[in-house]
Amino acid sequence: MEFFSEFKTLFIILHLVGLAIGFGGALVSDYLFFRFLKDLKLSKKELEVMDYLSKFVWIGLFLLIISGALIFLSNPTGYMESSKFLIKMFIVLMITLNGFFLHFYVKPRLKLIDWKAGLKDSHRGIRKIAFASGSVSVTSWALATVLGSLSSIPLIFLQSFVIYAMIILLAISVSQLMEYLFSKHIDAIT
Ligand code: HEM
Structure with a gap:
């Protein structure tokens, strides 16, 4: 030690x-x-x-x-x-699992997406998943960085877990709204 x-x-x-x-x-x-x-x-x-x-x-x-x-x-x-350390470890686990998912599931399917098709793309599901997974990645990286820089947090592990889950749900919702607006914009310009 x-x-x-x-x-x-x-x-x-x-x-x-x-x-x-x-x-x-x-x-x-x-x-x-x-x-x-x-x-x-x-x-x-x-x-x-x-x-x-x-x-x-x-x-x-x-x-x-x-x-x-x-x-x-x-x-x-x-x-x-330390609850700060434990929730950070959970977030690192999420970054790793989400990274595998992005690498092995999303990446090989990116070429199937017809980006010009907007809302009518037959592979729109993959596009939605790609946006969701990307938002989980960037949000989790940012949260792990912030947690790493703090000396402690005034929460027990369960509370910080619930807050993390809520932030992730919000990030996924925002990503889905972005994907919808993006697809709608494509339909408007093509
Ligand atoms: C996405 C992954 C990670 C990010 C973004 C991250 C970020 C950070 C940051 C910004 C610090 C502050 C460094 C400083 O003192 O200036 C830190 C400290 C630390 N990190 Fe990480 N870290 C990550 C993964 C890990 C992992 C996997 C472990 C353990 C296996 C770990 C253990 C620690 C410990 C023990 C400290 C010192 C905290 C303290 O003494 O208060 N981190 N981390």
């Missing part, structure tokens, strides 16, 4: 590098996704860029988990008693 305390600053620096690569990669790929869609299609090259960026997100997350575990070992009992 002394070893982990001694090198805690180094592990925190590694943690922040992981944060920059992971969250940075997630934000840039969300931004590019919408930019690439301006011409209402995703070319092979654009899909390759998204694929390349997703590697940064996985590397960042991997670095965060390894460095986070090393920081954790400097005071395991203290962290296990």
Whole structure:
């Protein structure tokens, strides 16, 4: 434990590098996704860029988990008693599971979507799922970052869990509204 305390600053620096690569990669790929869609299609090259960026997100997350575990070992009992730490771990689990879902389910189906078809697209369900999953990702990354920066939270784990669930439901609802307005806009201009 002394070893982990001694090198805690180094592990925190590694943690922040992981944060920059992971969250940075997630934000840039969300931004590019919408930019690439301006011409209402995703070319092979654009899909390759998204694929390349997703590697940064996985590397960042991997670095965060390894460095986070090393920081954790400097005071395991203290962290296990912290509701802030526990809810952050739950959110990291959600980021990881949602990341697998985006990678293995959403990504291979993106090419099926006819972005020019608007509300009438026969693969609109996949488009809705892509928007929902993207919103879960970016919201969870932002919340994990905010929680990591706070010293503590005045809530027990269950309360913070309910708040997280409510924020996620709100984020998914907003993403579905955005998807609807986006599709309607396409119908209006085509
Ligand atoms: C999406 C993943 C994660 C994000 C965005 C994130 C973010 C952060 C941030 C911004 C900090 C503050 C660093 C500082 O002191 O300046 C932090 C601290 C910390 N993180 Fe993470 N982290 C993530 C994953 C993890 C994981 C997986 C673990 C454990 C296995 C972990 C354990 C810790 C610990 C123990 C601290 C120190 C908190 C303290 O002493 O108050 N983190 N994290």
